Amino acid sequence: MAVRVKTTDPIWWALFSAGGTLAAFLLPVHVLITGVGIAFGWVSPQILAYQRLIILLDNPLVKIYLFLLISLPLFHWAHRFRFVLMDLGLRNLKTPTMVLCYGGAVTGTVLAGLLLFVLM
Numbered sequence: 001m002a003v004r005v006k007t008t009d010p011i012w013w014a015l016f017s018a019g020g021t022l023a024a025f026l027l028p029v030h031v032l033i034t035g036v037g038i039a040f041g042w043v044s045p046q047i048l049a050y051q052r053l054i055i056l057l058d059n060p061l062v063k064i065y066l067f068l069l070i071s072l073p074l075f076h077w078a079h080r081f082r083f084v085l086m087d088l089g090l091r092n093l094k095t096p097t098m099v100l101c102y103g104g105a106v107t108g109t110v111l112a113g114l115l116l117f118v119l120m
Helices: 008-023 025-039 050-056 060-087 091-118
Strands: none
Touching: 008 025, 008 060, 025 060, 060 091
């Protein structure tokens, strides 16, 4: 007997959780190294020179890291923003807000994938 799925909410909650966890653990370190570290002189600006970044982007692990760093927080944002809109009184527009929020996250994920894995 086949099990019928009545809702897609577990998928969105899982992506929300993964995006929030990844954003909480990796984004601060990423910003500290690439943003604050260079500004305070802790990291040499030559490390992030254009030619070095192009060589770094040839590594598939770096591409996967950047893909996850971009895509999962997008789903975290989409889920959180959808529920903010519902709390603001747009409960009767459940389907359009889902399409807009999650559609934006899916579009951003597809664009990130194309840029990282196809064009580079």
